[in-house]
Amino acid sequence: MKAEIIAVGSELLTPDRVDTNSLFLTAQLNRLGIEVTRKTVVGDDLGPLRAAFDDAVKRVELVIASGGLGPTEDDRTRDAVADLFGRKLARDPAVMSKIEARFRQLGRTMSEVNARQALVPEGATVLDNDRGTAPGLWMESGGRIVILLPGPPHELKAMYAAQAEPRLARIATGVRLVARELRVAGMGESDVDQRIAPIYTRHEDVQTTILTAPGEIQIHLRAWSADTPAAERQLQDIQESIVLALGEAVFTTKGESMEDVVARELTLHHATIATAESCTGGLLAERLTRISGSSAYFLGGVVCYSNALKSAWVDVPAEIIESRGAVSAEVAIALADGIRRRTGATLGLGITGIAGPNGGTPEKPVGTVHVAIADASGSKERMVRYPGERDRIRWQASQTALDLVRRYYLYAAQPKSVG
């Protein structure tokens, strides 16, 4: 089954906002074996809106639209679709009383304009909205299904999951999408492609996409199949070949973030961690603490921009800063080891570098970063030169630091107890 997604709203045709509902809907539809073949963004004007639906139902069996169901004059989606299918709009008493109840519950009086939201095309099924006042609609005509969902993402997601998906699941065929996502750190895109092209080009029925994201390469494997176990086995084969080809650069085969992987390793090894950062300005600590429950392993961190604080907070010897420079392997190691000693953590991480755009020199250009990891028995340091802008350099530096933690545990067969 093929589907198109229409995002409705003039604000989505400005430079300020991008439609993201379609990413959620695509993921959900793909799981049911429904392929998305086109996405369209249109404004709130009735004519172009009606035309967009008209075009879409001519091409595919399923059209899902988001937005334009609100109470104002600008919200024209239900009018456009009613008109397209030649259905009259009538006020639905059940919907009306639900909207009134919602207003009562919020302690507000309902204005007349909100009654517009109770207009339902003849023969349409109403999809209740638990999180807002605009109901959704499910319409069928001439073998086509049109589903209208509200624009706010939390309303759309809840309504889709509770009411659209169960209905679609009954209709969808046995074809399913089977997908894997591998992520790779410490290698460039062309390097990855060169090593794995001989693998994925042998499998023409599997769609392989290689995407670059800051600090990592993502490899997406996707196969549409009526025989899900066979497709799973095929993807498993490809995955194993890719892992063989890329080795320990692969940090997940389940699409996890680097902070997820590091959180799992630290928890598994009953380890604790602390950070001392300069150029990343807190980003490393922030990424480690994004994970809920991170207080189990993250003790604390310092952001020491000034040289004086590097010495005062984590005991970086002033003479090292003077002789080697603040951006040096020695300072990175001193930061990592100093914060470990100060906090009593199993592991310490240190980052010092030049995020730019200013502060570069011929010997240490913008993008030069030293990253170090320390445990009770020693330390490991890595110097890297990242291209790009300030935010990209900071992100990549934090990624490299997290990757040092992951690699630290690669060959640790048995969980260690906390020191």
Place this chain on the structure above:
Amino acid sequence: MKAEIIAVGSELLTPDRVDTNSLFLTAQLNRLGIEVTRKTVVGDDLGPLRAAFDDAVKRVELVIASGGLGPTEDDRTRDAVADLFGRKLARDPAVMSKIEARFRQLGRTMSEVNARQALVPEGATVLDNDRGTAPGLWMESGGRIVILLPGPPHELKAMYAAQAEPRLARIATGVRLVARELRVAGMGESDVDQRIAPIYTRHEDVQTTILTAPGEIQIHLRAWSADTPAAERQLQDIQESIVLALGEAVFTTKGESMEDVVARELTLHHATIATAESCTGGLLAERLTRISGSSAYFLGGVVCYSNALKSAWVDVPAEIIESRGAVSAEVAIALADGIRRRTGATLGLGITGIAGPNGGTPEKPVGTVHVAIADASGSKERMVRYPGERDRIRWQASQTALDLVRRYYLYAAQPKSVG
């Protein structure tokens, strides 16, 4: 003049990637007075691709497409457009030699497949690509203009600016878009709307959009006009009325981020700042240091998750933590004042709270956050309860802390010297 944008690429129809080129293109086209009336995303298949162009040129005078110009079999954009306009594709010797030169320069040998990129439809103008091998194309037929740009954003942006925009500027009419963006902190969307609706509804020719972003409300004002000075005056009037209605909650009338505003105030007052965070885990320091040149005012920060580190690093008295709890006004103030004393900064910021999803109690539910600011003469504290998920709570807490800095300087008429 009206335009449509087509983003080409099967990867843009997966849940993993969203088209962002169209945001850049929309901003650029709007500046020339060209309105974007529809955006379409299509895959790499020739049939649907050709149909998408066919539909678009029937509706509008200008169609800009991104992607599908590369060297592989999957790159079909130029074939689709050549076919649509009935033009033959021929290898362009000038393009060919440029591609060869680029490969030589990179020290790589050109594979035969790259010659595909030198195929140019008859009568088309080639747009050189300074940053990659795929050239762009400019085609005109029957009063329609079709511009094909490469997919990688840095290639697309450079090519548009250098070669598409000057040509479009000559064609575009005198109508221009005039726009303003106000941002508001510390108020909800419905509150903002209620106060400013009487203002913006008086100006039907100005498009007003109110968007919610984490920690702030954005008010976009947009007017299309051939008389730019008059439109600027009108927007200025509306802006002044809105600022009157919302007061000091408006933190920018130029679409700046909160960290930009805070950076400007700190610089203007020759002040320095330091942070002590718990639940935000480094996000506050990270936001302060996103700004290039932040080392001029940001001295350093600590992330103290554990109570022991709150005492060890910023001298929060253990008895306060015990009597009032780690999440309390007293601890927030002690964090702010402690980090200020430890670093010698003009201002100290402290945050303590429960970001969730665990750790909440009936008295202090998830989302409870205390934020404090301290200077040499005293402190100010604010308790807030944020709804939503962990990342949203953390973002809003950091926003409130930055907003405390902004409000601190609201009534400071004269820049003070550093204490």
